[in-house]
Amino acid sequence: xxxxxxxxxxxxxxxxxxxxxxxxxxxxxxxxxxxxxxxxxxxxxxxxxxxxxxxxxxxxxxxxxxxxxxxxxxxxxxxxxxxxxxxxxxxxxxxxxxxxxxxxxxxxxxxxxxxxxxxxxxxxxxxxxxxxxxxxxxxxxxxxxxxxxxxxxxxxxxxxxxxxxxxxxxxxxxxxxxxxxxxxxxxxxxxxxxxxxxxxxxxxxxxxxxxxxxxxxxxxxxxxxxxxxxxxxxxxxxxxxxxxxxxxxxxxxxxxxxxxxxxxxxxxxxxxxxxxxxxxxxxxxxxxxxxxxxxxxxxxxxxxxxxxxxxxxxxxxxxxxxxxxxxxxxxxxxxxxxxxxxxxxxxxxxxxxxxxxxxxxxxxxxxxxxxxxxxxxxxxxxxxxxxxxxxxxxxxxxxxxxxxxxxxxxxxxxxxxxxxxxxxxxxxxxxxxxxxxxxxxxxxxxxxxxxxxxxxxxxxxxxxxxxxxxxxxxxxxxxxxxxxxxxxxxxxxxxxxxxxxxxxxxxxxxxxxxxxxxxxxxxxxxxxxxxxxxxxxxxxxxxxxxxxxxxxxxxxxxxxxxx
Amino acid sequence: xxxxxxxxxxxxxxxxxxxxxxxxxxxxxxxxxxxxxxxxxxxxxxxxxxxxxxxxxxxxxxxxxxxxxxxxxxxxxxxxxxxxxxxxxxxxxxxxxxxxxxxxxxxxxxxxxxxxxxxxxxxxxxxxxxxxxxxxxxxxxxxxxxxxxxxxxxxxxx
Ligand SMILES: Cc1ncc(C[n+]2csc(CCOP(=O)(O)OP(=O)(O)O)c2C)c(N)n1
Numbered sequence: 001x002x003x004x005x006x007x008x009x010x011x012x013x014x015x016x017x018x019x020x021x022x023x024x025x026x027x028x029x030x031x032x033x034x035x036x037x038x039x040x041x042x043x044x045x046x047x048x049x050x051x052x053x054x055x056x057x058x059x060x061x062x063x064x065x066x067x068x069x070x071x072x073x074x075x076x077x078x079x080x081x082x083x084x085x086x087x088x089x090x091x092x093x094x095x096x097x098x099x100x101x102x103x104x105x106x107x108x109x110x111x112x113x114x115x116x117x118x119x120x121x122x123x124x125x126x127x128x129x130x131x132x133x134x135x136x137x138x139x140x141x142x143x144x145x146x147x148x149x150x151x152x153x154x155x156x157x158x159x160x161x162x163x164x165x166x167x168x169x170x171x172x173x174x175x176x177x178x179x180x181x182x183x184x185x186x187x188x189x190x191x192x193x194x195x196x197x198x199x200x201x202x203x204x205x206x207x208x209x210x211x212x213x214x215x216x217x218x219x220x221x222x223x224x225x226x227x228x229x230x231x232x233x234x235x236x237x238x239x240x241x242x243x244x245x246x247x248x249x250x251x252x253x254x255x256x257x258x259x260x261x262x263x264x265x266x267x268x269x270x271x272x273x274x275x276x277x278x279x280x281x282x283x284x285x286x287x288x289x290x291x292x293x294x295x296x297x298x299x300x301x302x303x304x305x306x307x308x309x310x311x312x313x314x315x316x317x318x319x320x321x322x323x324x325x326x327x328x329x330x331x332x333x334x335x336x337x338x339x340x341x342x343x344x345x346x347x348x349x350x351x352x353x354x355x356x357x358x359x360x361x362x363x364x365x366x367x368x369x370x371x372x373x374x375x376x377x378x379x380x381x382x383x384x385x386x387x388x389x390x391x392x393x394x395x396x397x398x399x400x401x402x403x404x405x406x407x408x409x410x411x412x413x414x415x416x417x418x419x420x421x422x423x424x425x426x427x428x429x430x431x432x433x434x435x436x437x438x439x440x441x442x443x444x445x446x447x448x449x450x451x452x453x454x455x456x457x458x459x460x461x462x463x464x465x466x467x468x469x470x471x472x473x474x475x476x477x478x479x480x481x482x483x484x485x486x487x488x489x490x491x492x493x494x495x496x497x498x499x500x501x502x503x504x505x506x507x508x509x510x511x512x513x514x515x516x517x518x519x520x521x522x523x524x525x526x527x528x529x530x531x532x533x534x535x536x537x538x539x540x541x542x543x544x545x546x547x548x549x550x551x552x553x554x555x556x557x558x559x560x561x562x563x
Numbered sequence: 564x565x566x567x568x569x570x571x572x573x574x575x576x577x578x579x580x581x582x583x584x585x586x587x588x589x590x591x592x593x594x595x596x597x598x599x600x601x602x603x604x605x606x607x608x609x610x611x612x613x614x615x616x617x618x619x620x621x622x623x624x625x626x627x628x629x630x631x632x633x634x635x636x637x638x639x640x641x642x643x644x645x646x647x648x649x650x651x652x653x654x655x656x657x658x659x660x661x662x663x664x665x666x667x668x669x670x671x672x673x674x675x676x677x678x679x680x681x682x683x684x685x686x687x688x689x690x691x692x693x694x695x696x697x698x699x700x701x702x703x704x705x706x707x708x709x710x711x712x713x714x715x716x717x718x719x720x721x
Contacts, residue, residue, distance in 0.1 A: 118580060123591045127634040130579060147634060181576055181637045305628035308621075 001172070005134055005165040006035035009098065012141035014041040015173050018069050020060060020429045021045070022053040026073025027113060028100025031165035036071075045429065045458055048450040050077050052422035054084025055448070058093050059426030062409045063384055063434075065218065067094045067148050068426065074100045075113030078159075079120065083416060085155050086124040090413030091239065092216055094153035096144050097121075104132065104161040117159045126154030131161065134169035142174050151184025152303040153216055184302060188319030188327060196274075196298045196315040197331035203272035203296070205344045206232045209255065212239030212412065213277010213301060213321050220405045222325035223276060229329060231338040232274070233348055235263040237284055239412040240277075242402035245381070252348060253357065256284035257548045258394045261355035261557060264548065266348050268555040270295040277301055277321045280310035281413070282550075290553035300324045355546070355559055357398055365539035366515060368392060368467045372399040374519065375437055375465065384409065384427045384436045388420035388444030390474040392467040394544040396439040407434075418447030424462040425455055425531075435526065436462040442492050443472045445533070452505030455531035463525050463532045466498060469540045477543050481561065498535035508532040564619040568597070570642045570649055570718045571627065573612040576635035577603050584633055585612060594618060594626050598651075598715030609637060613718045615693075646721050651693045652714035653700065656684050661706040673699040684709065 003011065009032055013021065021044045025033045036044050047053040050072045057068030068088075072081045078099045088095045102111040118130045127147050129140045137160070144156040200206055214223055223243055227234055227250045235255040236243050244251040253260030255267055267273060273295040278284070285291040291311065299306075299313035300321055307316045317324055359369045372395050375383075381403035387393040387410045402408050409427055411419040424438040445466050455462065469476075472490040479487050502509030508528040510521035518536055525532035546557035575581050582601060589596050597615040604611050616626060623641070630639045657666060659682070666687055670676050673696070675689030689699050693716055700711060 119583070122580075122584060122587055132579060179634075182634045303632070305625065305632050309625060309628075 001170070002168055003171040004031070004168050005137055005160065006032045008137050008169070008171050009141065009160075009165070010035050010039045010041070011171060012138070012173055013069060014039075016067065016145045018042050018067070021069045021071060022047055022056040022060070022426065023071030024050050024053050024073065024077060026077045026100065028074035028077075028102060028162045029071060029165070031162065032071065032098070032100070045425075045454065047422065047454045049448060050080035051084045051418065052448050052451045052454070054081045054095070054097065055087065055416075055419050055422035056426035056429075057095055058084060058088045059386060059409055059423030060430045061088075061093050061095060061426075062423070063406050063427035064430035065406055066430075067096055067145055069096050069098070071098045072100070073113070074102055074117065075115050078115060078117045082120060082124065083418075085121060085157065087411050087414045087416040087419055088155040089124045089126065091212060091411065092153050093155065094148040095155035096148055097125075097155055097157045099157065099159050100165070101130070101159045101161045103163040105163070107161065118157070121157040124155075125157045126152075128157040128159070130159045131164055134164050134167040137164065137169065138171050138173050139177075142177050143179065146177055146179070147182065152306075185304070185318045186320045186323060188300065188317040188324035190327065192315060192317045193324060193327045194331060196317060197328055199272055199296060199298060199315060200230065200232070200274065200332060201336065204340065205270050206230075206272040206274060206341070207252075207266045207270040208232055208234035209237075209267065209273050209275045209278050210234055210240040210243040211237045211276060211278025214240050214243050215405045217277060217302065217321040218405065219277070219322040219325055222322050222329065226325055226329050226332070229332060230336050231341050231345065233266060233345065235259070235266060237278055237281070237412070238397055238410065241397055241400075241408045242381075242404050245403035246401035252352065254397055256281075256554075257286070257550075258398065258544050258546065259548075259554075260352070260357055261546055261559065262348055262352035264546070264554045264557060265351045267292050267295075268553070272296050272298065275299045275301070275313075276325070279306050285310065286548045286552055286554040290555070359542070363539070364514070366512070366518060366536060368395045368469075368538045368542055369399045370515070371465060371467060371518060371536055371538065372396050372439065375522065376401045378522065379435050379437065381407065382434060383407065384424075384431055384434045386410065386420045386424040386427060386436065386438045388438070388440040388447075389415045389417045390441045390444060390472065391469070391477060391542070391544050392439045392441045392444075392473070394474075395467070417444040420444060421448050421462070421464055422451050424464070425451060425460050428460050428462050438462055438464045440464055440466050441473060442466055442468040442470065442495060446496075449501065452502065452507045452531060452533075456506035461529055461531050463522070463534065465522075466533060466535050467538050468495075468498075468535055469538050469542070470495065471540065474544070480543070481547070481558070482549065498533050502533040506530075509535070511535045511537070513537040564621075566617050566619050567623070568615065568617050569623050570647060570716060571614045571616060571630070572640040572642065572718055573614065573630055573636060574604070574609050574638040575612060575633075576637065577608055577610040578635055581610070581635050582612075584635070585614075585630070588629055588633065589616075592625075592629065594622060598713075600715040600717050613716050615716050640720070642718055642720065647718050648721055649692055649716050649718045650690055651696045651716050652688065652690045653696045654678070654712045655687045655700070655703055655708045656710040657687065657703075657706050657708055659683055659685060661685075666703070666706055669699065669702055
């Protein structure tokens with residue numbers, strides 16, 4: 001079949017089953033946009049900023065489990081997209097980013113809107129391509145999707161010179177491919193798995209440490225079966241919330257800087273730590289020398305470079321988590337004496353009982369944790385929750401009742417303010433039946449507020465709950481705790497009128513300063529059927545607790561803070 | 564932490580930008596490159612890259628894993644010292660007034676020869692183990708070399 005480059009792209013997206021594409025046009029992608037105009041296979045959502053297009057594709061990918069796609073133009077279009085690409089890279093989210101480039105003959109001449117896009121994206125993508133001739137375009141498109149979704153997923157960037165999007169060539173889109181140089185290991189080594197199973201049988205204080213890989217490899221069910229079988233308690237990283245259902249007696253809560261007392265103590269006292277698709281981020285480990293220092297480590301990860309990078313593994317297993325957990329289950333299902341762990345389990349329940357997560361809800365001011373809990377009560381675990389970055393993110397992670405995969409969407413690795421709202425829009429496109437709530441802060445929401453237009457223009461309804469403390473709250477918290485309360489440039493008292501702002505963009509806006517007002521506003525937002533901004537005045541000085549100070553040992557948590 | 568020198572061979576698809584992927588990996592993650600040599604493998608779509616690097620055991624392990632993770636990388640060989648042949652080329656330029664016969668003898672001792680004789684300068688060439696090339700460069704100091712170029716290491720298993 002003879003097609004031009006733009007038609008090839010459209011056909012490839014169709015062949016990959018892409019339903020929604022996010023993007024923003026410009027000179028270098030004009031040919032492609034002309035083709036998008038003609039096609040009927042998928043919907044294109046025009047965002048109002050390229051960063052938002054990539055975050056939306058990312059939210060779409062996380063909510064659907066499929067590859068997200070974004071299209072941007074050359075030069076500033078591409079550089080605007082970089083934060084989105086880096087965000088997806090850090091959290092291993094499968095994306096294909098297509099950018100326009102100046103015509104091939106102009107590359108290297110400092111032409112109008114030329115930038116070395118592949119040079120810029122190299123360190124923040126899983127892989128990237130500069131298309132140099134039309135003949136290689138079909139294979140590059142196929143490889144891009146394959147690389148993005150296989151092994152450890154990640155964003156793949158394709159930079160396409162404008163003339164190639166018009167040039168005509170042969171289009172034979174391969175249905176399957178194998179690449180000589182890229183072959184991710186899928187099945188974990190059976191002997192290693194056998195040894196790991198033996199280690200689990202012999203340990204008396206084991207803990208599962210679930211990371212984002214549980215979600216990425218779709219291994220929630222397998223993890224739950226194994227926990228059920230063994231009775232080994234589990235802690236979750238920020239990215240793994242929902243691995244076990246909230247309230248499951250085997251769940252000790254989130255681990256790390258803002259983890260629960262029980263989770264952090266469990267890891268500190270464990271004699272065996274079973275890491276499932278987790279990468280030992282410093283926000284999880286605290287001071288490394290003290291992290292799980294009594295424990296042997298089983299580390300299962302599809303990415304060999306993740307294993308042994310931070311913490312030496314006694315039982316390294318490279319492979320897809322879902323498959324490895326199935327194999328591990330088969331090894332253990334014969335005989336596992338759950339009762340052996342009863343001392344350990346009761347010690348941990350005791351920890352959970354002495355320092356449960358909690359907050360003081362005495363005064364008049366609305367507590368942010370209460371807001372999260374109320375939304376949780378109203379919507380339950382079926383809602384899709386996105387967040388921005390800051391205190392609100394941690395409160396959402398701590399207090400929302402999660403249950404299962406693809407419903408908790410947050411920028412964990414890069415911590416990108418401005419992520420939540422566009423990601424929510426993408427998630428809503430992927431899961432139109434679900435209610436989507438973005439917990440955000442008064443700082444973060446302003447970083448991609450222009451996407452209110454995208455929401456209104458495309459009738460995408462998500463609810464932004466702005467936990468408004470008139471601060472860059474998380475930074476203020478650090479200034480309070482560690483800089484003697486010197487509040488340097490984190491006071492956000494100068495604020496826009498969020499209600500008017502929402503209305504100006506054709507969205508729903510409401511303000512709440514009392515609990516009843518919040519419940520009213522929240523119900524009205526849902527009833528409006530529009531994207532909403534709820535400006536919730538929360539207790540200004542609330543802190544996220546517990547907290548492990550940076551560089552501190554995980555077992556030394558600030559549990560209570562009084563000035 | 565104890566550091567060691569290591570020679571790593573990487574076989575990569577001979578494609579656009581692949582070298583900057585490799586060097587970018589070293590730069591971005593703060594690994595050392597002592598030398599890097601690259602050339603296409605004859606009659607094929609691959610190139611052979613020889614990298615000499617220095618790091619702790621943990622860093623060296625990461626270097627190998629991270630290199631392997633790059634999509635165009637076919638093979639990474641982490642050379643064991645005893646099983647590896649390492650060679651390096653050096654060129655040195657001397658004023659014609661220096662003793663030609665001394666320099667010639669020295670070159671021969673280091674697996675080399677006088678490569679060029681011009682009106683004002685002679686150019687000597689040696690190809691040997693990197694340590695020995697180092698020794699050669701020390702030995703020639705007294706003949707006032709005007710310019711010295713080293714190639715970086717190429718390596719192959721015995
Ligand atoms: C793009 C970006 N810039 C800066 C930061 C550093 N940062 C982390 S949290 C935070 C404060 C966020 O404030 P807000 O959105 O109001 O949320 P709060 O902490 O008050 O809930 C800042 C500035 C960041 N994570 N991302």
